[in-house]
Amino acid sequence: MTDFENVRLEPIRMMDCAGNAHQFHFQMRLLGTMLVLDAFEIQDGFRAGYEFRIIGKPEDDVLTLLGRLVEKMRRALAVKDLAINGSQFQIRDQTVRGLISSDPAGSGDIPVVVVDGREIGWDDFGRMLGAFEGWQFRLEIRDLADDV
Structure with missing residues (x-):
């Protein structure tokens, strides 16, 4: 793929159903025929806490994938097990x-x-x-x- 653009996404804060704030960082990777978008927390310099992933196609709109990922994150943060x-x-x-x-x-x-x-x-x-x-x-x- 010659026209792939790696978009830098700024971290976002989201609240869980208990009122706790979580800051998520993003990483986008092109893996052959897949575009992988990860969201994760960092604690003490390491990935820790919640992690989410969505997989799309390289030609997919990044903001559309981000919207789907954020919705997945909202659903998970709305539930406590x-x-x-x-x-x-x-x-x-x-x-x-x-x-x-x-x-x-x-x-x-x-x-x-x-x-x-x-x-x-x-x-x-x-x-x-x-x-x-x-x-x-x-x-x-x-x-x-x-x-x-």
Whole structure:
């Protein structure tokens, strides 16, 4: 593709349903026949917290893709899957959505999950699941660009 223009997008602030502000940075990449637009938070110099992605075609209008991505972000920020019980988090209902990520401060071989923009270690996530002992579950791994 010879006429691809990499547009620089300024960070934006969005509020979640609990009234917490989140600042999102953007990265646009041309990967062969795909245009990938990512939105992510940065904490302590690393990508952390919420991350979103949308995939389009190189000839797609960047602002249209950005609009679709922002709408996806709004839908996700409008839902909380965790509730606080005392000083511990618990799964609010019977569904929890999140992102598998890495812990930049950890050993690198044990991932963390990000739920509601919050990094949760496997031990803490296991405690949350303990409330559902005896129940069934289905773990479905989806691409970051998919809606969940």
